[in-house]
Amino acid sequence: MKLFTALLARDLRLAIRHGSDSLAALLFFVLTAALFPLAIGPAPETLGRLAPGIVWVCAFLAALLPIDRLFGADFEDGSLDQLLLSGLPPAAIALAKAVSHWLVTGLPLLLVSAPLASMLRMPSTGLLALLLGLLPGTMVLSLLGMTGAAIVLGARRGAILLPILILPLATPVLIFGAAAPEAAMSGLSVRPHLLLELALLLASLSLSPLAAGAALRHAAD
Amino acid sequence: MDANTATAPTRRNLHRFANPGQFLRLSGAVLPWLSGLSLVLVAIGLAWGLFWSPADWQQGDAVRIMYVHVPAAWLASAGYLSLALCSVCSLVWRHPLADLAAAEIGPVGAGFTALCLATGSIWGRPMWGAWWVWDARLTSVLVLFFLYLGHIALVRAFDEPEAGYRAGSILALVGVINLPIIKFSVDWWNTLHQPASITLSGAPTMYVGMLWPLLICTLGYTFAFVAIVLTRTRAAVMERRIRALLLARAARG
Numbered sequence: 001m002k003l004f005t006a007l008l009a010r011d012l013r014l015a016i017r018h019g020s021d022s023l024a025a026l027l028f029f030v031l032t033a034a035l036f037p038l039a040i041g042p043a044p045e046t047l048g049r050l051a052p053g054i055v056w057v058c059a060f061l062a063a064l065l066p067i068d069r070l071f072g073a074d075f076e077d078g079s080l081d082q083l084l085l086s087g088l089p090p091a092a093i094a095l096a097k098a099v100s101h102w103l104v105t106g107l108p109l110l111l112v113s114a115p116l117a118s119m120l121r122m123p124s125t126g127l128l129a130l131l132l133g134l135l136p137g138t139m140v141l142s143l144l145g146m147t148g149a150a151i152v153l154g155a156r157r158g159a160i161l162l163p164i165l166i167l168p169l170a171t172p173v174l175i176f177g178a179a180a181p182e183a184a185m186s187g188l189s190v191r192p193h194l195l196l197e198l199a200l201l202l203a204s205l206s207l208s209p210l211a212a213g214a215a216l217r218h219a220a221d
Numbered sequence: 222m223d224a225n226t227a228t229a230p231t232r233r234n235l236h237r238f239a240n241p242g243q244f245l246r247l248s249g250a251v252l253p254w255l256s257g258l259s260l261v262l263v264a265i266g267l268a269w270g271l272f273w274s275p276a277d278w279q280q281g282d283a284v285r286i287m288y289v290h291v292p293a294a295w296l297a298s299a300g301y302l303s304l305a306l307c308s309v310c311s312l313v314w315r316h317p318l319a320d321l322a323a324a325e326i327g328p329v330g331a332g333f334t335a336l337c338l339a340t341g342s343i344w345g346r347p348m349w350g351a352w353w354v355w356d357a358r359l360t361s362v363l364v365l366f367f368l369y370l371g372h373i374a375l376v377r378a379f380d381e382p383e384a385g386y387r388a389g390s391i392l393a394l395v396g397v398i399n400l401p402i403i404k405f406s407v408d409w410w411n412t413l414h415q416p417a418s419i420t421l422s423g424a425p426t427m428y429v430g431m432l433w434p435l436l437i438c439t440l441g442y443t444f445a446f447v448a449i450v451l452t453r454t455r456a457a458v459m460e461r462r463i464r465a466l467l468l469a470r471a472a473r474g
Contacts, residue, residue, distance in 0.1 A: 147395065151388045155378040164374060165392060168367035171360070172402075211395050214312070218387040 003088045004096055011100035021066050022104045029062035029109055033116050044121040051122035052130055052181040056137070056174055059109050063138060064166060066105055067145040068152070068159040070097050075153050075219065084220050090213030098146040098209070106138035126181035129190040133180040136194075136201040140173045141166075143201075143208040150212035153219035173200055241458050244318055248451045255448040262441030269434035277431075286344045288434055292442035293337035297365060298400055300330030300446060304372070305397045308390030318454070320386035321461075323393065324376045325453035329446060331369035338362060349413055357406035358414035361399060368396040 015022060036054045037047055074080040083093050110131065117130055148166040152158035180193035270288030277284035304326045310319035341359065342352045353359065372389055379385035407416040418427045425432055 151392050152375065152378070153388075154381075154384055155375065155388065156380065157378055161371070161374055161378055164367070165371040168364045168371065169395065169398075171364055208395075211391055215388060215391045218384065218391075 003086060004092055007083065007088065007093065007096045008100055011096065012103060015100065015104040021069070022108060025062045025065045025105050026108050026112060028065055029058050029112060030116060032061065033058040033120065037120065048121040048123055051117050051120035052126060052185075053178050054120055055113050055117050055122075055130060056134070056178045059113060059134065059138065060141060060167070060170065060174065061163075062109060063101075063105050063141045064145055064163055067101065067149050067166075068162050070101055070146055070149040071153050071216070071219075072149075072158075080216070081220055084216065090216045091209040092213075094146055094150060094212035094216060095209040097149075098142045098212075101146060102139055102142040106142050110134050110138055122181070123185055126185040129184035129194075130181040132190070132194055133177040133197055136197045137173050137177040140197075140201050140204050141170060143204045144170050144173075147208040147212040147215070150215040150219065153215065173197065176200070241318060241462075245455060245458060248455055252448060252451055252455075255444050255451070259441045259444030259448055262437050262444065264441075266434045266436075266438030266441055270431075270438065274431050274434050275428065280348060283344065283347050284431075286340055287431075288438045290337060290340040290344055291435060292439040293333050293340060294362070295439055296442050296446050297330060297334040297337050297362065298403055299443070300326055300333055301365060301369070301393075301396070301400060303450075304330060304393050305400075308393040311386055311390045312394075318458075320383075320390075321457045322450065322454050323390060324386065325457055326450055327369055327373040327376065327389075329449050329453065331366065331373060333442075333446065334362065334366045334369055338366060354413055356412045356414050357410040358403065358412055361403040361406050364399055365403060368392075368399060372396070 033054055036050070040046060040050065071080060074083065084090060088096075113134055114127060114131060117127060118124075122130070144166050145162075148162050148169075149158075151165065152161050155161055176193045176196045180190045180197070183193060184190045267288055271285055274285070274288075276282050304323055307319040307323035307326065310316040311323060338359075341362075345354065346352050372392055375392055376385045376389035379388065406412065407414055419425045419432070419435075427435075
């Protein structure tokens with residue numbers, strides 16, 4: 001546990017020193033979302049109906065942006081081998097990376113998405129459901145993204161491959177997550193969607209560190 | 222005498238087939254029969270389905286695309302399952318043939334999935350009035366198609382083939398989650414796509430004159446799938462041997 005927190009603290013310190021990386025993801029999120037009113041017109045009815053979907057898709061793409069560097073630097077300079085020798089199980093290393101990715105990218109995205117949704121004229125009835133869905137949703141995305149990053153470690157065009165591998169697997173998160181604010185805006189219960197989202201989080205929390213740990217071990221030898 | 226060589230010929234387990242030479246001999250003997258049988262079965266099944274089976278009381282003659290669509294859909298899922306099984310063998314036993322087979326199943330499975338999606342789309346146009354609807358079954362099969370494509374791209378993205386096989390097998394196992402979603406998508410969601418007519422438990426909800434050609438086609442497709450994968454795996458084994466021979470010759474100068 002001490003090793004785990006030490007690794008997490010190291011990753012967070014690195015992320016803060018290279019703060020422009022997570023800032024770039026955030027800017028990408030805001031900019032792509034801001035393209036939609038320009039493309040489909042500023043009419044509040046259309047925009048408000050599309051807003052949850054726009055926020056979700058843009059958050060997805062923005063969260064994937066920095067993910068290929070998650071293990072990349074450690075792999076290239078050999079720290080990954082050191083980490084694997086440190087006595088921490090590979091799955092724990094993978095989990096620490098996912099947690100740090102979420103804290104550095106997922107959490108800021110979550111904070112920005114509320115004002116962004118209002119800018120996209122989303123009715124305030126759906127706002128809480130959007131944020132409650134995004135909270136586990138971005139966590140799942142960090143876990144899946146981390147797994148994908150571990151799998152493509154050492155590949156020639158890893159950065160291009162990564163979205164192709166992760167996006168199909170992440171579709172359930174998007175479906176249930178975007179359905180929650182939709183339900184809230186039409187006066188239905190958001191509970192089933194949020195529970196399914198939590199179920200996805202629990203499933204990926206238990207499985208993806210194991211898969212990523214196996215991939216890390218193979219990448220290192 | 223070495224203990225290993227003494228026990229090797231009498232061992233009655235799966236590892237007998239791990240020997241590429243054994244695999245080449247066995248698959249070479251089976252392959253002509255398998256391909257011939259699959260051609261005959263598909264020809265019989267399609268002819269029966271297209272000319273002699275009855276038209277549907279609701280869908281008319283358009284139902285006949287079922288004899289192409291349903292077997293392709295079955296093989297799209299079964300192919301992914303076989304890919305996952307090969308991945309387990311490759312991860313657990315480091316089975317070199319399983320690596321090669323997994324890499325070769327990918328494109329074949331993707332081909333059958335594409336056939337399933339294309340024929341489904343052609344069937345959907347007259348029946349649902351649209352080439353594509355975002356229904357749970359269609360979406361999950363589309364995700365399956367992307368998983369196949371991702372696997373194909375990943376396996377071939379490494380300079381060291383071994384690393385590609387390892388990464389590909391982990392990805393294939395992660396993607397298995399999609400198979401139950403495809404299977405139960407028609408039960409969990411209220412979809413446009415019809416639920417299964419043929420189940421393991423219970424009688425098929427389909428006229429026997431349509432069921433027979435469908436089953437024959439499915440069997441023929443399955444044999445064809447196995448034959449194509451075997452041929453591709455044989456080619457991969459031989460390619461590997463040729464590379465080893467060329468390297469040996471280059472090393473000798």
